Amino acid sequence: MAAEQAHAIVIRTVPFSETSCVVTLFTREFGKLRALAKGAWRPKSAFDAALDLLSICQVLVICKSSGGLDLLTEARLDHRFRVGASLPAIHGGMYVAELLDALTADADPQPELFDVSEKTLLELSDYDGAEETIGALVVHTELAMLRIIGHTPALDRCAECRAPIEITGRTPFAMLDGGALCGRCRQGKHAIVSVSYECMAALQHLAAPTDFWRTLTLPPRVAGELRAVMNAFLTHFIGRRLKVAPLLSFKPRPHGARPS
Ligand SMILES: [Zn+2]
Incomplete structure (x- = not known):
């Protein structure tokens, strides 16, 4: 052969x-x-x-x-993925690998999924940028992967009835039903979390297949909420919690230090 x-x-x-x-x-x-x-x-x-x-x-x-x-x-x-000074970047790389494994079946070619993953790994290798960016990069990558495999969470339309959703206050987000829900469809649903306006807006920007998300400044509270929403969504979608997920961090460097 x-x-x-x-x-x-x-x-x-x-x-x-x-x-x-x-x-x-x-x-x-x-x-x-x-x-x-x-x-x-x-x-x-x-x-x-x-x-x-x-x-x-x-x-x-x-x-x-x-x-x-x-x-x-x-x-x-x-x-070779270079282990630089940033522990969150290493965890981010390990997470991308674990997610690729979890989201794919054997012998099912998906070149776009490969390209997105490769790009993120190259950025995280020997990482010397702002650590706050890593969390957003990981969420952007997760949402790109979900889009490519056809499972983007609903973010601006109701996951159930597809009616446009105007994000004004808190939005019900269904982990088992594919994302944001309108008030009518929310009734009787289980595994719902209430997502803040800031987090929904960030998710919408991070889901776009552009680099606009790099202009976002995510306060730690929003960054933490983003991570929690993605962890819960993927845990429900995959059927188990990914091992590296608890290690993902949005914490800024101590004392606000930045790489020179
Ligand atoms: Zn609806």
């Missing part, structure tokens, strides 16, 4: 033996696949750092036609 070439993000690795591992890759060409990397953890492995978590690499993989593991024959590093 011929080896296929693919552009890949390493989203998980687990040991297979003392020297080999099973690597979960999200590839631009073939979607998510799990491949055995024989000898990956030998001291002079041909894979080198290409299989570190969050690495972006070019791989050669022999895909099994029915079940079983694919076989990774080559991996060449394009970009």
Whole structure:
């Protein structure tokens, strides 16, 4: 069987033996696949750092036609995720990988999802920007991923009846029913949270596929509420809480310090 070439993000690795591992890759060409990397953890492995978590690499993989593991024959590093001084940036990168894994099925190519994830990982690698931006970047990425897979939460229309919703005060947001609800549709629904005007406005800006969100200044209260809404929405959508979610932080640097 011929080896296929693919552009890949390493989203998980687990040991297979003392020297080999099973690597979960999200590839631009073939979607998510799990491949055995024989000898990956030998001291002079041909894979080198290409299989570190969050690495972006070019791989050669022999895909099994029915079940079983694919076989990774080559991996060449394009970009290694660099652990800089920002812990939230590292957590953000790990979260993107976990979310990619949770939101995708095996062998379902979604090039746009790959591109969005790659762009965010490249920005978070060796991050030296304002830490307040990381939380917004992560939410922007989550909303982009949900849009690409067709599950954007309703933010300006009722998730149920599709009537436009004017955001003026607090908005009922249904975790099980896909987002904002009008007053009429809210009746009798469960798993509703009441979202502030500021948080709804921020969600709308962050959901737009532009860079306008970078102009936003999110007060810590709104940033915290955003994170809570996204955590709850994704927990309901995926059916479990993502492991890295509790580590995501919007906290500013101590004493308001900024990188020089
Ligand atoms: Zn409605």
